[in-house]
Amino acid sequence: MNDFVFQNTTKVYFGKDQLKNLGTELKNYGRRVLLVYGGGSIKKIGLYDKVLKEISSAGLECFELSGVEPNPRHTTVNRGAEICKQKKIDVLLAVGGGSTIDCTKAIAAAAYYDGDAWDLVKGTASVVNALPIVTVLTLAATGSEMDCGGVISNMQTHEKLAILSPLLQPKASFLNPENTYSVSKFQTACGSVDILSHVFDSYYFTMQPKMDFIDRVMTDLIKTVVKYAPIALETPDNYEARANLMWASSWALNGFVAAGIDQDVSCHMMEHELSAFYDITHGLGLAILTPRWLKYVLDENTAPQIKKFGVDVFGTDPSLSDMGGANAAIDALSDFFFHTLGLKSTLSELGIDDSNFPIMAQKACNGGTLHGFKPLTPKDVEAIYRMCL
Ligand code: NZQ
Numbered sequence: 467m468n469d470f471v472f473q474n475t476t477k478v479y480f481g482k483d484q485l486k487n488l489g490t491e492l493k494n495y496g497r498r499v500l501l502v503y504g505g506g507s508i509k510k511i512g513l514y515d516k517v518l519k520e521i522s523s524a525g526l527e528c529f530e531l532s533g534v535e536p537n538p539r540h541t542t543v544n545r546g547a548e549i550c551k552q553k554k555i556d557v558l559l560a561v562g563g564g565s566t567i568d569c570t571k572a573i574a575a576a577a578y579y580d581g582d583a584w585d586l587v588k589g590t591a592s593v594v595n596a597l598p599i600v601t602v603l604t605l606a607a608t609g610s611e612m613d614c615g616g617v618i619s620n621m622q623t624h625e626k627l628a629i630l631s632p633l634l635q636p637k638a639s640f641l642n643p644e645n646t647y648s649v650s651k652f653q654t655a656c657g658s659v660d661i662l663s664h665v666f667d668s669y670y671f672t673m674q675p676k677m678d679f680i681d682r683v684m685t686d687l688i689k690t691v692v693k694y695a696p697i698a699l700e701t702p703d704n705y706e707a708r709a710n711l712m713w714a715s716s717w718a719l720n721g722f723v724a725a726g727i728d729q730d731v732s733c734h735m736m737e738h739e740l741s742a743f744y745d746i747t748h749g750l751g752l753a754i755l756t757p758r759w760l761k762y763v764l765d766e767n768t769a770p771q772i773k774k775f776g777v778d779v780f781g782t783d784p785s786l787s788d789m790g791g792a793n794a795a796i797d798a799l800s801d802f803f804f805h806t807l808g809l810k811s812t813l814s815e816l817g818i819d820d821s822n823f824p825i826m827a828q829k830a831c832n833g834g835t836l837h838g839f840k841p842l843t844p845k846d847v848e849a850i851y852r853m854c855l
């Protein structure tokens with residue numbers, strides 16, 4: 467087990483009646499606020515008005531950047547950074563899902579950079595400073611509300627890359643499960659897959675040594691999502707279901723379950739290429755990839771863990787052989803994604819063919835090998851994409 471440091475500095479206000487603390491929280495960082503949001507869902511659910519009321523009653527000045535895209539673009543980051551410089555913004559307030567929060571993180575860094583924000587994402591320039599960030603989360607999925615990364619897309623170059631820095635950790639995040647009641651069935655399903663994938667991809671399916679305690683926590687986190695996602699689909703305003711999904715989202719990726727496990731993200735790297743080339747929803751790409759990835763990496767070394775997953779999470783037959791049990795587990799996971807959550811199961815259904823697979827596979831591996839449950843070369847990645855057709 468590797469040595470590790472655990473520190474998560476985001477202050478979380480969780481629950482129905484916490485927004486009254488927003489003004490005080492923002493005031494800790496200054497007077498001039500840039501409110502960042504997406505395509506308008508926050509207006510439809512009345513959250514925009516509530517946020518503005520809190521900002522104005524705290525005596526703060528508010529500027530706005532709207533229209534952040536799902537799979538946020540570097541061009542939008544540049545627009546936001548320009549506003550920060552011109553209006554001398556003190557603090558950023560992201561109200562929305564992962565895309566809005568990620569875009570806000572990149573803006574926070576770009577506000578201190580005189581150039582194209584893409585340089586910071588690409589890593590040709592470093593994040594040296596960042597404006598403070600406060601978030602109001604409206605979709606349980608990415609964990610961006612409690613982590614220090616953001617994912618930004620450059621549609622011109624078909625690249626979707628992460629910007630990572632401790633400076634981008636939100637100072638505070640407001641998590642009211644009621645704000646997720648309006649999330650569509652599709653986005654609820656995709657968000658739930660994303661939460662699961664953060665656990666699977668990063669820490670759960672690994673050959674690295676894990677603490678038994680952490681393995682149990684991850685199993686329960688996975689079971690929580692498997693239990694509550696269908697309830698949220700059936701009854702979108704079920705507070706208990708939305709609360710469980712929201713808190714699971716934050717804890718899947720806030721560093722706690724890492725506990726000395728090096729984070730490998732094979733499925734995420736493969737999915738980011740799908741989003742970069744075809745602008746698909748992140749969680750949907752993960753749902754299509756994950757069972758195929760597990761099938762591809764299945765061998766006598768990985769089978770016992772995959773089998774255990776099936777037994778612990780889906781109650782598959784423990785008396786099966788390792789191989790038989792692992793296959794049963796993968797079938798149960800596919801059934802959960804494609805029947806219970808109702809997601810499309812193939813890339814062909816999304817209109818994606820194999821024409822870009824070779825270049826996507828090269829890019830996913832970034833000139834080397836993808837590390838994870840089993841190392842993957844570009845040839846392997848291409849084969850997994852083909853299994854998804
Ligand atoms: O834009 P608006 O109008 O707000 O609508 C959004 C968007 O169309 C809508 N939505 C959000 N909250 C809603 C709502 N609709 C109704 N009611 C609400 N309460 O949902 C749609 C999707 O929103 P988006 O923010 O794109 O979804 P998500 O939270 O899943 O974020 C996905 C992005 O995060 C990245 C993904 O790659 C993707 O770009 N990720 C970020 C990570 C991180 N920062 O750590 C890790 C993840 O692995 C992931 O890569």
Ligand code: ZN
Nearest residue numbers: 608660663664
């Ligand atoms: Zn993800």
